[in-house]
Amino acid sequence: MANISNMFKMLKDAASMQRNVKKIQAELRQKTVEYTGGKVTVTARGDASIATIRIDPSVIDPARPAALEKMVLTAVEGALEAAREMSAREMKKIVSDMGLPDIPGL
Numbered sequence: 001m002a003n004i005s006n007m008f009k010m011l012k013d014a015a016s017m018q019r020n021v022k023k024i025q026a027e028l029r030q031k032t033v034e035y036t037g038g039k040v041t042v043t044a045r046g047d048a049s050i051a052t053i054r055i056d057p058s059v060i061d062p063a064r065p066a067a068l069e070k071m072v073l074t075a076v077e078g079a080l081e082a083a084r085e086m087s088a089r090e091m092k093k094i095v096s097d098m099g100l101p102d103i104p105g106l
Contacts, residue, residue: 020094028090033082037074044079046086 028046035042039056053075059068 017094020097021091024090024094028087031086033079033086035075035078035082037078038071040068040071040075042072042075042079044076044083046083046090048080048083048087050076050079 025047029049031046032043032051033046035044039059041052041054043051043053045051053072055068055072059071061067
């Protein structure tokens with residue numbers, strides 16, 4: 001009987017963790033991080049989607065599109081990395097709150 005009780009506790013804990021993960025994911029869609037690369041600023045959401053891209057008009061030079069492309073790419077990559085880091089921190093909180101060991105890559 002103890003094994004069945006333990007199994008139900010594990011299932012209950014797993015369901016609780018799943019609810020917490022969904023809650024954190026919903027919250028992450030609302031949180032943003034910003035990264036500036038050159039004169040391009042990108043805002044990314046915690047779910048790794050891009051919210052905005054702002055480009056300083058002074059860097060828009062039709063004769064040098066590669067320079068602007070590089071700035072945009074740098075800013076997008078930086079913003080997405082910051083969003084992934086924020087997401088990882090939030091997910092680690094769930095793991096920690098449940099008393100589980102640190103899981104690499106989470």
